[in-house]
Amino acid sequence: MLSLNRKTRGEAIFDLLNNLGMLLICFVTLYPIWYVVVNSLNEGMDGMRGGIYWWPRVFSFENYTAVFRNPGIMLAMGVTVAKTLLGTVLHVFFTAMVAYAFSRRELIGGKIYIFIGTVTLFFGGGLIPTYLLMRDLHLLDNFLVYIIPVMFSFFDLIIFMTFFREIPDGLEEAAEMDGAHDWSIFVRIIIPVSLPVIATISLFHGVYQWNDYFTGVIYMNNMDLQPIQTYLYRVVAQSSSNQMVAQIPGGVGKTVTSQSIKLATMVVTTMPIVFVYPFLQRYFVKGMMIGSIKG
Amino acid sequence: MELEHSAEPAALSRMGNMRPKTPRRHGLRKLYRQRHIQIMALLGIAWIILFNYVPMYGIIIAFKDYRIIKSIAEASWVGFEHFKAFFEDDNFANVMKNTLGISLIKLIVGFPLPIIFALFLNEIRSLRYKKAIQTISYLPHFLSWVVLGGILTTWLADVGIINDILLALNLIQEPISYLAEPDYFWGIIITSDIWKELGWSAIIYLAAISSVPPDLYEAATIDGAGRFQKMWYVTLPSIKATISILFILAVSGVLNSNFDQILVLRNALNESASNVIDIYVYQTGMLSGRFSYSTAVGLFKSVIALILLLIANSVTKKLNNTSLF
Numbered sequence: 001m002l003s004l005n006r007k008t009r010g011e012a013i014f015d016l017l018n019n020l021g022m023l024l025i026c027f028v029t030l031y032p033i034w035y036v037v038v039n040s041l042n043e044g045m046d047g048m049r050g051g052i053y054w055w056p057r058v059f060s061f062e063n064y065t066a067v068f069r070n071p072g073i074m075l076a077m078g079v080t081v082a083k084t085l086l087g088t089v090l091h092v093f094f095t096a097m098v099a100y101a102f103s104r105r106e107l108i109g110g111k112i113y114i115f116i117g118t119v120t121l122f123f124g125g126g127l128i129p130t131y132l133l134m135r136d137l138h139l140l141d142n143f144l145v146y147i148i149p150v151m152f153s154f155f156d157l158i159i160f161m162t163f164f165r166e167i168p169d170g171l172e173e174a175a176e177m178d179g180a181h182d183w184s185i186f187v188r189i190i191i192p193v194s195l196p197v198i199a200t201i202s203l204f205h206g207v208y209q210w211n212d213y214f215t216g217v218i219y220m221n222n223m224d225l226q227p228i229q230t231y232l233y234r235v236v237a238q239s240s241s242n243q244m245v246a247q248i249p250g251g252v253g254k255t256v257t258s259q260s261i262k263l264a265t266m267v268v269t270t271m272p273i274v275f276v277y278p279f280l281q282r283y284f285v286k287g288m289m290i291g292s293i294k295g
Numbered sequence: 296m297e298l299e300h301s302a303e304p305a306a307l308s309r310m311g312n313m314r315p316k317t318p319r320r321h322g323l324r325k326l327y328r329q330r331h332i333q334i335m336a337l338l339g340i341a342w343i344i345l346f347n348y349v350p351m352y353g354i355i356i357a358f359k360d361y362r363i364i365k366s367i368a369e370a371s372w373v374g375f376e377h378f379k380a381f382f383e384d385d386n387f388a389n390v391m392k393n394t395l396g397i398s399l400i401k402l403i404v405g406f407p408l409p410i411i412f413a414l415f416l417n418e419i420r421s422l423r424y425k426k427a428i429q430t431i432s433y434l435p436h437f438l439s440w441v442v443l444g445g446i447l448t449t450w451l452a453d454v455g456i457i458n459d460i461l462l463a464l465n466l467i468q469e470p471i472s473y474l475a476e477p478d479y480f481w482g483i484i485i486t487s488d489i490w491k492e493l494g495w496s497a498i499i500y501l502a503a504i505s506s507v508p509p510d511l512y513e514a515a516t517i518d519g520a521g522r523f524q525k526m527w528y529v530t531l532p533s534i535k536a537t538i539s540i541l542f543i544l545a546v547s548g549v550l551n552s553n554f555d556q557i558l559v560l561r562n563a564l565n566e567s568a569s570n571v572i573d574i575y576v577y578q579t580g581m582l583s584g585r586f587s588y589s590t591a592v593g594l595f596k597s598v599i600a601l602i603l604l605l606i607a608n609s610v611t612k613k614l615n616n617t618s619l620f
Contacts, residue, residue, distance in 0.1 A: 011521075015420065019419065019424075029494070033435075098342075102339070106329060125353050126593035132586070213439065
């Protein structure tokens with residue numbers, strides 16, 4: 001590392017500007033979120049005047065109390081938590097299971113199976129044919145529409161398969177010698193050694209489940225089964241041209257406005273992911289690499 | 296896409312190890328021995344056929360006059376009627392203009408930015424600082440488009456920060472309702488998309504950069520190369536293959552405007568700038584119930600996308616010998 005020792009003036013200027021540029025990018029990334037957070041912590045009526053940039057002007061937790069006391073929002077939160085947990089567990093287990101079978105080189109018909117799957121990466125049925133299928137399967141207004149149609153992904157299968165192929169064969173052979181059959185090899189041997197890739201896919205699918213709003217918009221007329229993102233969509237999309245169209249949920253203090261409740265709901269909705277992702281970073285960085293290079 | 300597995304010998308030797316006394320097993324017996332993994336595989340194939348192939352079959356309604364009361368098979372054939380209707384529709388030119396306009400600007404501006412960001416981030420010397428910047432840069436990727444839509448409506452509101460700044464600088468005399476004006480829509484879409492995905496898109500490039508052999512840099516340093524020269528002559532050529540592959544994917548996705556994003560931000564007032572193919576498919580299909588017509592528009596899009604993918608793939612193959620397949 002010659003360059004470390006001999007830092008010329010040009011180098012020093014480069015480093016300074018580069019560091020400043022990166023700080024600017026961090027600011028531009030974080031500030032829009034900060035702006036929403038401080039506004040959500042400001043009294044709603046006062047917030048309508050605008051002008052809150054760095055810190056709440058009239059500090060208040062009212063908006064959050066209103067969110068947590070709103071049965072509609074809480075119900076939608078519950079739907080989101082349920083679909084994220086159940087959906088992610090099923091997606092990861094099912095996709096990994098199929099990927100394990102596909103990764104076994106002696107699998108008869110393996111090449112045909114992989115071809116059948118690869119086609120789906122390039123071509124799909126589109127909105128209406130998919131909608132008609134969901135209707136025929138009685139998945140409209142059905143909680144399972146969040147789970148079953150996304151239980152499997154061929155793209156994720158490729159990531160799993162790449163990982164499974166690198167597991168030393170000896171591990172499975174030893175188990176086979178002991179008389180274990182394929183199901184128990186998968187559950188007892190493959191899954192425990194595949195935790196990094198399972199963490200990656202869980203994060204990807206978990207974020208998808210948590211953030212997806214369109215499934216609720218298109219397949220769910222039953223308001224009791226809409227996830228929080230669909231609930232928020234209905235509030236945000238209604239108010240995108242006119243700030244004050246959204247309804248103020250009932251049973252709430254006078255200082256709370258529809259806008260301030262919206263902001264608090266957005267913050268509450270986003271918190272769980274923001275707290276989780278930094279800890280899973282090393283997994284998804286690796287997962288992105290496998291997905292992009294081998295995929 | 297390296298999906299082929301041509302490792303029959305490995306599989307055979309593995310089987311051989313298991314049962315050395317039965318060298319000749321015929322197919323059925325082999326199939327029986329692997330019945331468990333066959334069941335696992337076939338469960339997956341069944342799912343793929345039901346949820347991917349059945350909708351693909353459903354595409355034939357694009358060539359039929361499908362009514363919701365009858366079944367797909369009963370509907371009468373109309374050939375390319377719906378495609379013709381789309382090309383002759385008043386919305387056609389506008390939909391294509393919005394789709395291609397937004398996507399091409401995204402491609403020209405949005406594609407190089409993560410590469411540039413990755414190149415400069417790579418030059419940060421402190422490892423901890425670099426990691427911290429990276430972690431922060433991923434954050435917006437994890438926000439949903441609905442939440443980002445909420446952030447944007449807040450920022451762009453009459454009492455929002457953008458109007459506040461422009462009013463304070465005397466650049467405007469009264470607040471502008473940005474989302475109600477078609478003129479601002481493309482800018483809002485493209486800027487917010489870059490803001491959301493810049494750091495995330497850079498992951499792949501950073502990973503590629505980290506595998507560049509360090510002696511290349513040392514050699515360049517001895518040759519007297521400066522930082523910019525090293526970025527240009529060492530780092531960039533080393534990640535050319537990665538760039539090519541992502542470029543192929545970006546080009547083939549040119550008709551794929553970000554549906555989730557646009558659906559949140561569009562409204563009746565900005566419709567002339569926000570009506571892209573995906574939105575048009577949703578509107579005509581789900582909201583107006585023109586199932587066959589909407590499916591035809593969607594099919595038109597998929598076919599063009601596939602053609603673009605093949606073209607982009609063969610062009611990059613010729614230019615620098617990297618391709619997706």
